[in-house]
Amino acid sequence: MTSLASAEPSWVSAWTGGLPAIHVGNVAEYNSVFGGISAGRDHYSCLAAFASPRPDLVVLPLPVPEWWIRHLSETLGWGELRVCGGLAADGQVSAALAGRPELISSEATVLAWGHTPAFDRIRPAPAGVLDCIRRFESKRGSHELFRELAPGRRGIRIAAQRRVGSRRELRGAALPYVLKKEYGVGGVGTQIVTTTPPPRRVRGLLLEEYIAGVANPTYDAVVAADGRVHPVGTGAMTIDGTRYQGVTLGPGALPAEQVRTAAGFGAAVGTALASYGYRGWYDVDFVADRAGPLVPTEINLRLTGPAVAFTLQVALDRLHGAGHVVRTLDCLPLGARLPSTALREHVTRLAERCAELGTILLVTIPTAALDPFPYLGIALASRTLRELDEAERAVRTANEALGTMFTRHGSEHVVTAVDRRRRRRAPLWRS
Numbered sequence: 001m002t003s004l005a006s007a008e009p010s011w012v013s014a015w016t017g018g019l020p021a022i023h024v025g026n027v028a029e030y031n032s033v034f035g036g037i038s039a040g041r042d043h044y045s046c047l048a049a050f051a052s053p054r055p056d057l058v059v060l061p062l063p064v065p066e067w068w069i070r071h072l073s074e075t076l077g078w079g080e081l082r083v084c085g086g087l088a089a090d091g092q093v094s095a096a097l098a099g100r101p102e103l104i105s106s107e108a109t110v111l112a113w114g115h116t117p118a119f120d121r122i123r124p125a126p127a128g129v130l131d132c133i134r135r136f137e138s139k140r141g142s143h144e145l146f147r148e149l150a151p152g153r154r155g156i157r158i159a160a161q162r163r164v165g166s167r168r169e170l171r172g173a174a175l176p177y178v179l180k181k182e183y184g185v186g187g188v189g190t191q192i193v194t195t196t197p198p199p200r201r202v203r204g205l206l207l208e209e210y211i212a213g214v215a216n217p218t219y220d221a222v223v224a225a226d227g228r229v230h231p232v233g234t235g236a237m238t239i240d241g242t243r244y245q246g247v248t249l250g251p252g253a254l255p256a257e258q259v260r261t262a263a264g265f266g267a268a269v270g271t272a273l274a275s276y277g278y279r280g281w282y283d284v285d286f287v288a289d290r291a292g293p294l295v296p297t298e299i300n301l302r303l304t305g306p307a308v309a310f311t312l313q314v315a316l317d318r319l320h321g322a323g324h325v326v327r328t329l330d331c332l333p334l335g336a337r338l339p340s341t342a343l344r345e346h347v348t349r350l351a352e353r354c355a356e357l358g359t360i361l362l363v364t365i366p367t368a369a370l371d372p373f374p375y376l377g378i379a380l381a382s383r384t385l386r387e388l389d390e391a392e393r394a395v396r397t398a399n400e401a402l403g404t405m406f407t408r409h410g411s412e413h414v415v416t417a418v419d420r421r422r423r424r425r426a427p428l429w430r431s
Contacts, residue, residue, distance in 0.1 A: 008314055011232045012053060014224035015281065020056035021109040023048045028061065028091025030114035030302060034137065034183035042091040043368040044330070046377065050364065051111045051303055053314040055081060059103065061088040061096075067344045068366045075362050076315045094118035114302030115280065126225070128277020133301045136273065139180050139206055142299040149268050155261035157293035159209040170198045170207065178208040185300070187243035211295045213287035217258050218247065218306050219266030220283040227279070229270035234259045235306050237285065238329075247306040249313065250325030252385050261294050262286055269299060281307060305330055308364060309379065316360065316381050327380045327388045330365060332396065334374040335403030343369045343376075346402065350378075350395055358382055359391035 012018070025048030042061050049058045049072060063086035073081045084103060088096040095118055097103060104110055104122065115125045115133060135141045143161045150158050164170065164179070179202065181189030191199065192210060216239045220232035235249035254262075266284040273282060282301045286294040309326045316324045338346060347363055354361040365377025376399065380391050 008053070008318070009230075009232070011222045011230035012314060014228070014230040015222045016052045016054070016111070017109045019109050020054045021052045021111045022057045022104055023051040023055045023059065024093055024097070024110060024112040024119070025049075025058070025060040026091075026093040026116060026119055027113045029093055029095075029118060030112075030116050031185055032091070033116050034185075043365050043371075043377075045091070045093075045113065046365045046367060047305065047308050047330075048113050048303070049083075050308040050311045051113070053311045053318070054078065056108070057082040057084065057103065059087055059093060059097065060085045061091050061093050062086060062367050065340045065344070065366060067340070068363060071347070071363060075360065076312070077319045078315075092118065094122055097122055111303075126277065126279045129279055132273060132276050132278040135276070136278075136299045137301055138182050139184070139208075139298055140182050142296075143206075143208075145269065145272060145299070146296045149265065149272060153265055153268070155257070155293050156265050157289060157295050159211055159295050159297075161206055161208045164202045164205045164207045167198055167200070167202050170202060173207065176210045178210050180206040180208055182206060186305075187239070187241070190242040192242060211287045212290050213295075214290055215254065215258065215288035217254055217262045217286045217288060217294060218283050218304075219262040219286075220281070220304070220306055220310055221266060221270045222281055223270055223274045223279050225279055227274040229267055229274060231263060231267060232281075232307075232310050234262050234266075235309060237306065244305055245331055246327065246329045247309050248325070248327040248385070248388065249306070249309050251323065253325065258288060258294065265294070265296065269296075273299075273301070283307070312362065312379050312381065323383060324381045325383065325385055325388055327392065328364060328378070329380070329392065329395075330377045331375050332378060332399055334369055334376055335400045337371070337374045338369045338402070340369075346398070347376075350398055353394050353398065354380065354391045357391045357394060358384075358387045361391065361395070 025045030027045040028042040045061055064083060069081055069083050072078060087093055094116060110123045112119045115129055120130060136145060146158050150156050176192055176194040179191045179193055184190060216237040217234055218237050219234050222230045222232060224230055233249060234254055235247040236253045237247045238245040269284050270282060278301060281303050282299060283304050283306060284299055285297050287297055289295055305328060309328045313324050313326045351361045359380050359382040362379045364379050368375050380388050382388050
């Protein structure tokens with residue numbers, strides 16, 4: 001293995017040890033640790049291919065198409081990429097890896113989506129990491145830490161939060177308000193209540209002040225083995241209701257004041273996490289209050305959707321020079337269900353159209369195109385936000401046109417067109 005470029009940000013070496021890494025897509029496994037989170041077919045684990053800027057081997061629960069592997073390698077300059085797909089249809093990747101010891105050598109850098117007890121048996125985390133994850137992935141635990149760190153920090157406000165014992169306690173609560181399960185990812189388990197009566201089952205939920213936000217900043221960083229915090233960066237998340245959909249990062253993605261505030265508070269969170277024994281990737285999510293302050297909402301002690309955009313930015317900067325603006329769109333609806341060959345042809349046309357607009361298109365989730373409500377995950381990279389906006393419009397238009405095109409002309413390659421009147425939002429479970 002060869003060392004990564006020395007000019008890359010310090011977090012790359014802190015995260016990977018400076019070497020290509022084995023990426024383990026244990027997303028569903030991680031989510032199941034906290035209970036009550038249904039992964040379905042674990043398409044989101046495809047994002048583990050982007051756990052670092054330079055993978056050596058990618059281990060995924062579902063089979064992935066060969067054209068996608070070539071697409072990644074050619075676009076990102078990865079050379080020959082080894083992928084072990086279809087390892088665990090139930091999403092329990094670490095259990096499956098236990099029976100494949102030849103895949104992971106003792107010398108390799110191994111990056112899981114998140115540390116779990118099952119993964120710990122394959123590659124033990126430093127002492128205290130699993131306890132730290134349990135404590136601060138909790139919406140209540142993260143809120144307590146926010147309250148400890150906020151005094152004296154300009155531009156930070158902490159939303160009111162308390163545990164609910166009964167529906168009676170919600171009577172008279174000012175609408176709208178937010179109800180949260182203590183654990184949940186990507187907005188799952190979080191509900192904005194705008195009318196009365198409240199949901200039937202509220203005991204044990206967290207009642208939180210609703211923040212009418214104008215933006216959703218996120219801050220990512222890595223706590224290295226020595227406990228030092230290496231900033232990764234900030235981005236502007238796209239949230240649909242309470243659910244994460246993607247992120248934009250790079251020059252102009254957020255106002256400078258929000259970047260400074262998020263980075264300052266996010267680094268303080270990382271220093272606190274390190275003191276409790278955490279090592280690895282984390283992020284802090286915020287809502288930008290209309291009055292100006294940032295309101296921290298949760299800590300994720302694992303890889304996240306925004307992490308994908310940061311690692312892609314480094315990989316593309318290495319190939320084409322610094323300064324890329326990156327946008328990820330994890331759940332773009334397709335107008336028709338496409339098997340692998342038809343999807344590859346569609347993606348080829350999308351990439352050619354985006355190139356005309358000065359934008360690189362990369363597929364991040366290729367496995368959901370045959371779902372009952374099909375979708376595609378993509379990333380776009382360019383030099384300006386305007387070019388990203390134009391490319392996104394082009395992709396959305398082309399995806400939507402699939403339904404009309406195949407309904408009008410027919411195709412033996414297309415399983416079925418989606419009736420827009422019956423269409424539900426495609427599932428997105430986690431960030």
